[in-house]
Amino acid sequence: MSIIQMLIIVFALFAVTRTVLQFKKGAVSRHWLLFWILFWVGAGTVAALPQTADTLAHIVGVGRGADVVIYLSLIVIFYLIFRLYVKIEQVEGEITKLVRKLAIDELDKKN
């Protein structure tokens, strides 16, 4: 087994334990816990058994296992960025609600 494979497996185990800890603390929802566990188990599996990537590549019609890993990773990253963007917009809306309430309360106080 190569060094990169070992590094990825170790990191995947570390990431899973960290995610479970965050879930216990309530910082991560059940839905995201499942997502991240599946994600890191997937990453660890592909690292330990690179043939899985090659098989998947063959099934979907891509040349190399490494290529399909990169394609999938990019899709996941774009999706996550979109989710983050939506979340930020929500937070902006909440901040505005707060600022609005302060403005209204200040006006009521004046009158």
Place this chain on the structure above:
Amino acid sequence: MKMFALIPAYNEETTIADVLTRTRPYVDGVIVVDDGSSDRTAEIAGVHGATVMSHVINRGLGAAIGTGFAAAQSLGADVVVTLDADGQHDPTEIKKFVEGIEKGADVVIGSRMLTGFVGMPVHRRVAQVVGNLVTFFLFGAWVTDSQSGFRAFTKHALSKIQIKTNRMEVSSELIAEAKRNGLILVEVPIQAIYTEYSLSKGQSFFVGIKTLLKLVVRRLTR
């Protein structure tokens, strides 16, 4: 018919007094939303008899209009007319909006295109048309001046419109909301008054792209 002018303002201390003085004769009251200004906008507006709502931090045009709408509703407004704080709009044209409302409109948009975009620099005209197209393709609502800040709304329109955006994208959102709620929308021709001062305030291309992205997200997450 109780009519309020709603003037969102961010650092407009040099023009707000003049706009207030010229607007006051045409309405029953003026609401100025000071959107986190660092200058004396709020103070000057207060001195000139406006009801001043102050945002502690700058939230954007959309947020300011949302706050203004809430204030207008609690003050019992029948009609709200929005206009810019930088002197770009001529308050004498408010009567055109009143006419539109009296003829049955829920929402009246002042359109600079209907006066041929006179006085508007070319790159602004292009931006206008792009804004119109975006509003149409994302929300199915066509108006000739989607980004116009000179608008009027009835009490009924205010009760139906939900503003979720914070910044410049609100212009398109207001029109989208009018369409979504089946509100009667008419356009009236207005002058575009461009001074060196008001020309310096405006959106850059980069801001335009960000606005477009936010509108897409708004459309997708409705």
